[in-house]
Amino acid sequence: MNWEAVIGLEVHCQLQTKTKIFSGAATAYGAEPNTQADGVTLGFPGVLPVLNGEALRMAVTFGLAVGAEVAERCVFARKHYFYPDLPKGYQISQYELPIVGKGTLDIELDDGHGGVTHKTIGITRAHMEEDAGKSLHENFSGATGIDLNRAGTPLIEIVSEPDIRTAQEAVAYLKKLHQLVVYLGICDGNMQEGSFRCDANVSVRRKGEKFGTRTETKNVNSFRYVEKAIEYEIQRQIEVIEGGGKIIQETRLFNPDTGETKSMRVKEDANDYRYFPDPDLLPIVCTPEYIAAIRASLPELPEAKRARFEQDYGLSPYDAKTLISSRELAAYYEAVVKASGAEAKLCANWVATNLLGALNKIGKDIETTPVSADALAGLLKRIADKTISGNGAKDVFEAMLAGEGDADSIIKAKGLVQITDESAIVKAIDDVIAKNPGQLAEYRAGKDKLFGFFVGQAMKATQGKANPDTLNRLLKEKLAG
Amino acid sequence: MSLSPEQVKQVAHLARLSLPPEKVEPYARQLSNILDMVSQLSSASTDDVQPMAHPLEMVQRLRPDAVSEENRREAFQAIAPAVEDGVYLVPRVIE
Incomplete structure (x- = not known):
């Protein structure tokens, strides 16, 4: 009883460069096999690696965003192992002198009572390295197929401190990290394509005891799988120890079909990597000026944006969190507020609820939305100036989604303009009162509930186009006699 | 500093070098000498x-x-031992 898990995550994040980390071959996803594998990627004799400046800039960007120290001098090392997805027999990585040192990431957790708690997760380091190629084990009778397009794609490996205690914390950390690297524009965040991958180091101990033996579960490629893999691994380890067994330090693979992890049974010498500084690459020097220039170009980070949205637009923490979930969505929202001049809260409701709900239904996102920020602003303007009612606006929005034109032309075509002319509304009210003398008498005798009846009748008489506020006010006066 | 014959075999294995049994002892001696020289540092x-x-x-x-x-x-695949549908073929690496 009283078990506690200790979890550390290693995240491999592909940097969004056009070319490889050490050569000018393209890194586009989904190309024909080996069409992006040049001499450097293939490990041909006589080739030399040259560092991609953009990969370095992105790694430094990450370091600054997590408040880490960026090394003014860092070194690439060779990590040796033989596997056909890395033809030269070693991976160029960083070992003793990585580009990014200790940093932190704050995560938010549900406290189980509708609120949130905060926790800071330490980041041990982040280093640059090259990705390996892909091995294809099917479709090649008796052989393994090798596609080296991915080999040499720049990665940063982000290593967390063993500060994480539950699968939920691990997922919160990963989501936060994912949001950050996408915000920074250094990673496309596509987990299905392997742009953002996670290895989970898990051990268990009785509370207060020292760390237990850990296992590493490799390449878990969705937030949900990370949660399941960690939960499974915690439970498995507890059962092994309570059953009198011992945890073996090993690498395991998660099977999404069964929800279980399984030992990979790698050879004992697999981890003898014999690192040494790569003589083909000189030390990398980042001057204080270089680092300062990158710091100055950092975009507004998610937390800062969220605080600003709450402050400047008076949004609830929930709305702010939704709207800053991506840079594109936040920019869309701000464009709507600016172009419509409508209340920030009204804009937030329309963007976070109506727009996102509709996009979700039609399988689009904020980058492919058929209703631009300007177009939505055009609609909100007409709500703000009371040309249309809230209900009318929903019809107009549906029509805009269907590509029927801008708000003003749809309002006109559908005859949705609200009647704000008081004399027309008064006339409708007079008719209704004249036609319902019985209800009028009852109302005046104190049956207040009949007010709703009169509103309904008057709305009907104006085909629902009367401005509700005006109608209510005038009706009240008239009914009072 | 002296390397054991087992360490020499292990290093050779990690580097995928074949090492005839009669060479293990001389290599252990020679490599140890090199380490001794460097260890002066x-x-x-x-x-x-x-x-x-x-x-x-x-x-x-x-x-x-x-x-x-x-x-x-x-051009690259023309000099590869085996290719199929654009991929390089190697001996099966998993069972």
């Missing part, structure tokens, strides 16, 4: 010395992020 005080990552007193130059390598798959 340990007697020098290096407290104020930055570890040398490279013998050249230079800094790595950076490359612009622009595609410079065209697709030369055909």
Whole structure:
């Protein structure tokens, strides 16, 4: 009883460069096999690696965003192992002198009572390295197929401190990290394509005891799988120890079909990597000026944006969190507020609820939305100036989604303009009162509930186009006699 | 510093070098001698010395992020032992 898990995550994040980390071959996803594998990627004799400046800039960007120290001098090392997805027999990585040192990431957790708690997760380091190629084990009778397009794609490996205690914390950390690297524009965040991958180091101990033996579960490629893999691994380890067994330090693979992890049974010498500084690459020097220039170009980070949205637009923490979930969505929202001049809260409701709900239904996102920020602003303007009612606006929005034109032309075509002319509304009210003398008498005798009846009748008489506020006010006066 | 025959075999295995049994002992002796020679450096005080990552007193130059390598798959695969549908074939690496 009283078990506690200790979890550390290693995240491999592909940097969004056009070319490889050490050569000018393209890194586009989904190309024909080996069409992006040049001499450097293939490990041909006589080739030399040259560092991609953009990969370095992105790694430094990450370091600054997590408040880490960026090394003014860092070194690439060779990590040796033989596997056909890395033809030269070693991976160029960083070992003793990585580009990014200790940093932190704050995560938010549900406290189980509708609120949130905060926790800071330490980041041990982040280093640059090259990705390996892909091995294809099917479709090649008796052989393994090798596609080296991915080999040499720049990665940063982000290593967390063993500060994480539950699968939920691990997922919160990963989501936060994912949001950050996408915000920074250094990673496309596509987990299905392997742009953002996670290895989970898990051990268990009785509370207060020292760390237990850990296992590493490799390449878990969705937030949900990370949660399941960690939960499974915690439970498995507890059962092994309570059953009198011992945890073996090993690498395991998660099977999404069964929800279980399984030992990979790698050879004992697999981890003898014999690192040494790569003589083909000189030390990398980042001057204080270089680092300062990158710091100055950092975009507004998610937390800062969220605080600003709450402050400047008076949004609830929930709305702010939704709207800053991506840079594109936040920019869309701000464009709507600016172009419509409508209340920030009204804009937030329309963007976070109506727009996102509709996009979700039609399988689009904020980058492919058929209703631009300007177009939505055009609609909100007409709500703000009371040309249309809230209900009318929903019809107009549906029509805009269907590509029927801008708000003003749809309002006109559908005859949705609200009647704000008081004399027309008064006339409708007079008719209704004249036609319902019985209800009028009852109302005046104190049956207040009949007010709703009169509103309904008057709305009907104006085909629902009367401005509700005006109608209510005038009706009240008239009914009072 | 002396290397055991087991360590020599292990190093050879990690480097995928074949080592005839009669060579293990001489290599162990020769490699130990090299280590002994290098270990003399340990007697020098290096407290104020930055570890040398490279013998050249230079800094790595950076490359612009622009595609410079065209697709030369055909030429590369013409000299590969086995290819199929654009992929390189190697002996099966998992069971």
